[in-house]
Amino acid sequence: MSGKRIFIIFVIVLISNLLATAQNQQKDMDRFTIVIHGGAGTILKKNMTPEKELEYKNKLKEALTAGYSILANGGNSIDAVETAIKIMEDSPLFNAGKGAVFTNEGKNEMDASIMEGKTLNAGSVAMVNTIKNPISAARMVMEKSPHVMMVGEGAVKFAKEQNLEIVDSAYFYDEKRWLQWQNIKGSNDLELDHSDDRAENNRKEFDAEFSDDGDRKFGTVGAVAIDKNGDIAAGTSTGGMTNKMYGRAGDSPIIGAGTYANNKTCGVSCTGHGEYFIRKVVAYDISALMEYKNLTLQEAADIVIHKKLKEIGGSGGIIAVDSHGNFSLTFNTEGMYRGSMTKEGKPIVSIYKGND
């Protein structure tokens, strides 16, 4: 080959590389994406009314659209994640914030965590009661304290100092959830009249709620987003499990288990049977598989949720976004309240397996 030909080929390669880079940068500017979940569990269509379905889907769309608007306007992913989660916390539909369940001592014990992928800064609160939006308290721990995790009264005290909204515990009172608790409480309380019709009805309602559609048990909420700068953030918030043992903490406040974000790989928020998610360090494991084994986000999510977690009997799911704006909504249960919204600007929400 002549020197001239080699030169021409060289120039062509150079130009096409420059074009590809420009295209990637353009693509990167458009990669902003937000995904959310409202819990995974035995959610079956046969147990759902069209009205209830619509109520869930509308609330998911509202949360997605609010987070998306922030991203579309050039806002950062931490704001988008916090905003989307607050909307779900403020709804009684999900087991977080307003809709948090009661422990076997009639208490609300809420957990939340948040992490930003650029700095690996993180914040978390566990076992808090009167904080209206636990996700905002987690963010304050990240931004305004020297700590990552704060627990119980100390965390509430800190939230007050940060002027976060504190509510009376009556705020969390939701008749349906209160009846749930009254029923289980009754089952250990011999003084309660079990022949009482109302108690019996309550029990049936509870049983239906709990065994037919597990959303009450697995109603954690979460959001993950990447903004126009390529910064990833992830957050998770939960009210725990109905009638759980007092003092039990799940994976939601645990960085690495329930929440993780790293600009190099991905952001992840989990929902499911928390004990298994802690033992399998689920959120960080997805990131580690991408970083150390060069797997794609979906390959990593499939291995962790469908193989590693299942091997030890763990059920639940994850939502995640990678550094290119690809996302994954992966679960091994019957359903997961979930949604995504990318640059196309159309909120897509689903509840059951498939796209329904």
Next chain:
Amino acid sequence: MSGKRIFIIFVIVLISNLLATAQNQQKDMDRFTIVIHGGAGTILKKNMTPEKELEYKNKLKEALTAGYSILANGGNSIDAVETAIKIMEDSPLFNAGKGAVFTNEGKNEMDASIMEGKTLNAGSVAMVNTIKNPISAARMVMEKSPHVMMVGEGAVKFAKEQNLEIVDSAYFYDEKRWLQWQNIKGSNDLELDHSDDRAENNRKEFDAEFSDDGDRKFGTVGAVAIDKNGDIAAGTSTGGMTNKMYGRAGDSPIIGAGTYANNKTCGVSCTGHGEYFIRKVVAYDISALMEYKNLTLQEAADIVIHKKLKEIGGSGGIIAVDSHGNFSLTFNTEGMYRGSMTKEGKPIVSIYKGND
């Protein structure tokens, strides 16, 4: 080559493989090992008296030997780890159990966790006060509850139900540590007479303790062991930080951050500035680097402690044992109270950099 020659070569290869397998099995039966730590920090020889040094070394040897005896007699690694940690918890030398420090509200808030590598079962307690041995409570959570993590009053209640030893908070009273707290408390309390000679002396004592030798701050204890069956276990216990913000939890109760064990890879117990260990998911990351990148234990420990942790300003160290019985005692601070005991049956303990 004739068929006969090929057959002879085949037989030779077969026999040498069988011999190698037998040798490995023999080697594996001998691989039982235990390592411990009593905290990492700015521990300098110039600030230590020979008496104090000896006191630390003797207690480390006592803990090592107790754990070793269990392993040598065919016992399991969980028992060895719990036994070694209990001895350090019962000593006022370390910031765990008896020697736990006071928060800025004059309270003890102790955390502990334990994990077994065979089943990936794990247990943890956080923010507990009157439990004499938090590591035993963590083990009870692992073995007797459906949960992995229990926090605060609920965890104490559970420990009582499991007949664990509960002590009056006066048990944790240690004059030196109480003076430490009184001093810092005084610094925020205008009613306290700062011109008081004793207060002034106390402050000096505290300053010396805290800034010259950081062991009071980083006095977490931990143990990792592999038994004759090849089962790995790891545990960690801490009293937190002097004058820490009330409600702060570090990495010690967090599976994946402060403690991790997996028979496939290794067991790890961490000590140091907990916030950084949580953000870097340190204990699990060492395991992930071994599993996903085929690094040796020491290579993985070096990357995490000397590179990844240092990049974000995190100080501390880890002790770890891999599935072949190799161990690592790695830290990026001036010193770490540490020790190891392998099948040779000789306890080796050190405090500063090098082998001193």
